Amino acid sequence: MQPRSRLAAAAILICALISSAQPQSGKTRLLGEIDEAKLVMLPDRPAPVGLNSPGDLGVLSDDYPLAHLKLVLRRSPEAEAALAQRIDAMHDPQSAEYHHWLTAQQIGDRYGVSSEDTTVVRDWLVSHGFAVHGTYKGGFAIDFSGTAGLVRSTFHTELHNLVLPNGEKHVSNMTDPEIPETLAPVVQGIASLHDFRPRPRSRIAGPVRFDKATGKWQAHFEVGADGQTVQAVGPYDFATIYNLLPLWDKGYTGKDITIA
Numbered sequence: 042m043q044p045r046s047r048l049a050a051a052a053i054l055i056c057a058l059i060s061s062a063q064p065q066s067g068k069t070r071l072l073g074e075i076d077e078a079k080l081v082m083l084p085d086r087p088a089p090v091g092l093n094s095p096g097d098l099g100v101l102s103d104d105y106p107l108a109h110l111k112l113v114l115r116r117s118p119e120a121e122a123a124l125a126q127r128i129d130a131m132h133d134p135q136s137a138e139y140h141h142w143l144t145a146q147q148i149g150d151r152y153g154v155s156s157e158d159t160t161v162v163r164d165w166l167v168s169h170g171f172a173v174h175g176t177y178k179g180g181f182a183i184d185f186s187g188t189a190g191l192v193r194s195t196f197h198t199e200l201h202n203l204v205l206p207n208g209e210k211h212v213s214n215m216t217d218p219e220i221p222e223t224l225a226p227v228v229q230g231i232a233s234l235h236d237f238r239p240r241p242r243s244r245i246a247g248p249v250r251f252d253k254a255t256g257k258w259q260a261h262f263e264v265g266a267d268g269q270t271v272q273a274v275g276p277y278d279f280a281t282i283y284n285l286l287p288l289w290d291k292g293y294t295g296k297d298i299t300i301a
Contacts, residue, residue, distance in 0.1 A: 103190025153180020
């Protein structure tokens with residue numbers, strides 16, 4: 042064999058070894074024709090706060106626009122396990138993968154739904170009239186837009202206008218959406234069909250008081266919780282509980298500090 046031929050053969054072998062060592066995007070899991078009559082339910086619960094309100098104003102009009110919905114895709118159990126193992130390795134100082142971080146594109150390419158399956162789902166959305174804007178680099182969702190009418194006819198759930206007792210207006214699906222059973226192996230759900238957004242659990246409880254005599258801040262407010270009135274924890278309370286005062290009063294010298 043000529044030296045150049047040996048070099049080419051060696052390069053091909055190295056590429057093959059590297060390819061086999063890297064986890065690849067999952068194999069095709071969608072088999073058979075899509076039967077719109079055989080449906081399964083997605084675990085996309087309507088917003089309970091909306092459904093428990095008496096203010097149901099009825100179905101949204103069919104032309105109500107819904108922009109940038111996200112159809113969440115499902116990795117195979119093997120890919121999910123491999124990704125979890127890789128994440129653990131990236132945080133293990135003893136691993137060769139320690140701090141070898143992955144980009145979103147690499148995660149999608151190696152651990153995401155196969156391009157063939159993603160294309161099937163995208164084509165299915167387009168066939169129902171939705172506009173597909175793209176797939177996220179991490180391979181976890183498809184970005185698409187449509188109308189309330191398309192959602193009803195495609196996912197078999199109605200979107201309603203709701204008004205809460207405090208006057209807030211919202212929209213929400215009233216039942217779990219459904220998809221053809223054929224797509225279930227790679228479709229996890231929709232995020233989401235209502236506009237109830239998470240709210241911060243923190244709140245402004247009140248001021249703290251600066252004690253000029255001691256030169257320290259003191260808690261000066263109470264908080265109601267589960268029908269009880271409790272004292273909130275101020276900065277110096279926290280420092281006392283966790284023995285952080287040496288850091289504040291004497292400055293950190295590099296010596297270990299005992300945590301209570």
